Amino acid sequence: MDVKAFYALIGESYDDVVTRLRYEECVVKYIRMFIDDPSFGEIVSGFEKSDCAKAFRGVHTLKGIAGNMGFKKLAQLASDLTEDLRPGSFTEQSGALLETLKIQYEAVVGAARKLD
Amino acid sequence: MNSLKHRILVVDDSEINRELLSDMLSDTYEVDEASDGDEALLMIQKNSASYSLMLLDFMMPKMNGIDVLDSMRKNGWLEEIPVIIISSETNAKIVETTYKYGASDFIFRPFNETVVQARVKNVIALYEKQHRLSEMVASQIYENMKHSNMLISVLSHIVEFRNGESGSHILNINTITGILLRKLMTDPESVKIKDEEINLICTASSLHDIGKIAIPDAILNKPGRYTPEEFAVMKTHPMEGANMLDKVPFAKDELLMKYAYEICRWHHERWDGKGYPDGLQGNDIPLSAQVVAIADVYDALTSERCYKKAFDHDTAINMIVNGECGAFNPKLLDCLKSVADTLKVEMKNSTFGSQVEQEFYNVAELMSTDSDHAVFANAFRKLRYEQNKTKFFADTSKNVLFEYIYASSHLTFSTAAKDLFGMPGNVPFPENDEPFLSIFPAGEFEKLKKALANLNEENPRMECVIPLFARGKLAKFKLVCQKDWQMLASGKKSAYAIIGKVMEEKTWMSRLFTH
Numbered sequence: 001m002d003v004k005a006f007y008a009l010i011g012e013s014y015d016d017v018v019t020r021l022r023y024e025e026c027v028v029k030y031i032r033m034f035i036d037d038p039s040f041g042e043i044v045s046g047f048e049k050s051d052c053a054k055a056f057r058g059v060h061t062l063k064g065i066a067g068n069m070g071f072k073k074l075a076q077l078a079s080d081l082t083e084d085l086r087p088g089s090f091t092e093q094s095g096a097l098l099e100t101l102k103i104q105y106e107a108v109v110g111a112a113r114k115l116d
Numbered sequence: 117m118n119s120l121k122h123r124i125l126v127v128d129d130s131e132i133n134r135e136l137l138s139d140m141l142s143d144t145y146e147v148d149e150a151s152d153g154d155e156a157l158l159m160i161q162k163n164s165a166s167y168s169l170m171l172l173d174f175m176m177p178k179m180n181g182i183d184v185l186d187s188m189r190k191n192g193w194l195e196e197i198p199v200i201i202i203s204s205e206t207n208a209k210i211v212e213t214t215y216k217y218g219a220s221d222f223i224f225r226p227f228n229e230t231v232v233q234a235r236v237k238n239v240i241a242l243y244e245k246q247h248r249l250s251e252m253v254a255s256q257i258y259e260n261m262k263h264s265n266m267l268i269s270v271l272s273h274i275v276e277f278r279n280g281e282s283g284s285h286i287l288n289i290n291t292i293t294g295i296l297l298r299k300l301m302t303d304p305e306s307v308k309i310k311d312e313e314i315n316l317i318c319t320a321s322s323l324h325d326i327g328k329i330a331i332p333d334a335i336l337n338k339p340g341r342y343t344p345e346e347f348a349v350m351k352t353h354p355m356e357g358a359n360m361l362d363k364v365p366f367a368k369d370e371l372l373m374k375y376a377y378e379i380c381r382w383h384h385e386r387w388d389g390k391g392y393p394d395g396l397q398g399n400d401i402p403l404s405a406q407v408v409a410i411a412d413v414y415d416a417l418t419s420e421r422c423y424k425k426a427f428d429h430d431t432a433i434n435m436i437v438n439g440e441c442g443a444f445n446p447k448l449l450d451c452l453k454s455v456a457d458t459l460k461v462e463m464k465n466s467t468f469g470s471q472v473e474q475e476f477y478n479v480a481e482l483m484s485t486d487s488d489h490a491v492f493a494n495a496f497r498k499l500r501y502e503q504n505k506t507k508f509f510a511d512t513s514k515n516v517l518f519e520y521i522y523a524s525s526h527l528t529f530s531t532a533a534k535d536l537f538g539m540p541g542n543v544p545f546p547e548n549d550e551p552f553l554s555i556f557p558a559g560e561f562e563k564l565k566k567a568l569a570n571l572n573e574e575n576p577r578m579e580c581v582i583p584l585f586a587r588g589k590l591a592k593f594k595l596v597c598q599k600d601w602q603m604l605a606s607g608k609k610s611a612y613a614i615i616g617k618v619m620e621e622k623t624w625m626s627r628l629f630t631h
Contacts, residue, residue: 022229026139033132060175061130064204067226068136075226079204086207 001114003028009111010071017070030069031112037065040105043081047090047098056085059101071108077101121146122168122240127156127184128202129176137171137202140229141236153179157187160197167197168240171223174203174214185217194218198243200235202227265319269524272322275329278336284544285415286322291462292411293321299451300407306447307403313371320375321408324383327357354381355393378402383409388443399445406445410452413441418463429460516618520546522611527552533618536586555585564595568614571599584618594619 003024007014018024039062046055063078081097123146128134134149141147148167150156153176160167170188174181181201188194201214204225211222220239223232272286297314300306309317328336331353335346342350357380367373382396382405389397417432427435433456435441437449452459510517510530517530527546534541537555546552553561560582567578577598584593597616601609 020226020228021136021140023139026136030132030136033135037130037132039130054177057175057177060204061133064175064225065130065132067204068133070226075204 001111001116003031003115006031006111006115007070009114010073010108012070012072014070020070021068027069028115031115034065034069035109035112037062039065040102043098043101047094050090052085052089055090056082056088059085062105066108074101074104074108077104123148123163123166124236125150125156125159125167125170125197127151127153127170127176128173130173133173133202137232140232144233145236152176153184153187156184157191160188160191160193168243169236170197170199171236172199172201172219174201174205174210181214181219182217185214185219189218196247198239200239266523268319268322271326275326278328278333284542285419287542287544288415288419288463289321289324289408289411290318292414292459293407294318295455295459295462296407296410296448296451299455300448303447303451309403313375316372317375317379317404317407320372320379320404321411323357323361323376324379324408324412325353325357326360327353327355327380329360330356351384351392354384357381375404378404379408381405383412385409386443387445390443406448409442410436410444410448414452414459417441429456429463433459516620518616518618520614522613536618536620537584538587557583557585557590560584568597568599573601573609576600586620591620 001009004014007017017027021027021030039058042058043055043062046052046058059078059081063075063082066072066075066078077097077100081094081101084091084094084097121144124141125148126134126137126141127150128137129151131151134151138147138149145168148159148163150159156170156172160170172181172184179187181203185194185199188197188199198220199218200221200223201211201219202223202225203210205211206224214222220243221235223235269286276285294314297309297317301309301314331349335342335349338346358377361373361377361380364373379402382391382394382401385391385394385396385401385405387398387401387406389395391401413436414432417427417435418429420426433452436444437453513530514532515530516533516536518527518533520527525545527543529537529539529541529543531541533539539552539555543549543552556564564580564582567580571578577596579594579596582593582595583590586593595616595618597614599611600613600615602612603609
């Protein structure tokens with residue numbers, strides 16, 4: 001699977017990314033790096049340890065990275081959880097927001113693993 | 117070529133983000149990366165703040181963007197390194213806060229390569245322009261100050277030599293005046309004088325005796341006691357000096373002139389009103405003149421003159437405090453008592469602190485606290501540290517070291533050198549200094565001078581074996597020295613200094629064998 005097919009698979013625009021970041025060969029590199037990016041793990045670990053600040057930092061970073069790489073849906077979900085956690089404590093919705101985020105995150109990472 | 121590239125520091129805890137920016141910028145710039153605030157600050161310190169720009173992620177563990185900005189401001193780096201915050205943060209309050217903490221610009225994620233390139237280029241260009249401008253202003257100020265101070269030094273040295281006083285009298289008066297005034301400023305009840313003005317008073321103090329130019333040689337340099345008539349002539353020198361300054365057709369409104377006038381005219385007044393020329397009493401005598409009067413008496417007491425031996429520091433302080441040498445402002449006498457220890461050390465340690473350097477210190481001090489010229493601030497701070505370091509090593513090491521500065525014609529010795537040759541730490545105009553010349557057997561000084569004159573920039577260093585009188589005995593020494601040049605504003609180079617080390621023969625012989 002090439003990088004265009006990857007973006008088609010996750011339902012995002014490849015053209016948007018390549019106009020912004022300009023270097024095509026780099027985009028592939030970033031997607032591969034995204035698989036090992038620790039931000040999502042940090043969110044999960046924040047939830048497990050009831051450390052809201054840690055979860056907030058993780059999701060804030062994820063929001064930025066996802067946005068830059070043109071994973072708009074993932075970025076929007078990360079943004080929702082960011083705002084939910086911003087006041088500094090977990091809310092009733094936090095768990096559900098994390099679940100939705102996780103589904104989208106795994107979809108993107110799953111697709112990324114299929115890249116040639 | 118690489119050295120001409122601007123250096124950018126990318127600070128982000130996320131590797132992807134660093135890689136992204138690094139890829140975009142590394143064609144045009146040299147890019148360093150730091151993964152958190154601590155690392156970033158450490159890198160700035162290590163690289164002497166040589167970055168042209170920092171791209172800073174806002175949200176990071178440990179230190180966040182605000183913390184980094186705050187530390188940079190406290191270290192004075194923010195004036196030198198512009199910071200662009202990069203964040204997906206859209207919260208207006210947070211964006212506002214980063215600007216308030218000194219960020220130059222803000223780039224939102226997701227960002228566009230073109231926008232990043234343009235902002236980076238613009239911010240760097242803007243800062244560079246500002247730097248150049250304030251550098252120009254700063255060097256202008258320093259040049260002006262240096263020139264006027266130099267002229268004052270020349271003038272006051274002329275007077276001093278005619279008086280047959282040692283070249284360090286002026287330097288000492290400068291130093292003591294500064295110490296006393298700064299001490300006085302710590303008294304909450306005293307009038308407040310700004311630091312810049314204290315420096316001006318110190319500079320003006322150099323002119324206190326210019327009126328002596330008008331005193332005939334026969335009286336001025338008469339050994340032994342003055343007759344009442346001669347003394348009456350001597351007593352005209354304060355008024356003569358004041359009149360000279362009064363006749364200077366320019367700079368009438370300059371503070372320096374005002375202080376110089378006060379000091380010239382009234383440095384022989386007494387607190388009890390029994391001084392001359394005007395018999396002013398108490399605080400009718402300007403503070404500048406009160407302080408210089410004490411400084412003058414202290415230095416006269418502790419220096420050897422043709423008609424008297426030098427008193428030691430403690431005796432001199434006691435004599436002044438007990439009123440044996442005139443009547444002074446009791447507040448200033450309190451200051452003198454409380455700075456007595458500092459004074460003792462400072463006067464002894466004129467080593468590596470010639471007048472030129474002292475003036476430089478004063479300018480540097482001003483500059484390094486002057487936020488308008490923050491560009492120079494760091495450079496001065498660093499230089500000051502280097503000077504202090506050198507002084508520390510010279511004071512504490514057993515090496516016999518010396519330094520000769522061309523501009524001020526001062527030779528200074530390290531502590532070990534003073535002990536070895538029985539010289540004071542500071543020898544002004546060594547070529548005319550009898551005790552200094554007596555270190556050399558006949559003809560040796562001339563030989564050394566010739567050798568030094570032959571040094572050039574390709575061959576700035578020389579080694580020789582030279583016989584010298586040390587601790588009363590003639591012995592062979594190995595001398596290593598190096599000449600240093602500086603670039604003048606005109607683009608010409610001139611000799612700036614000679615630094616050197618003297619080794620006793622047995623020391624270097626034993627070293628030869630062990631190596």
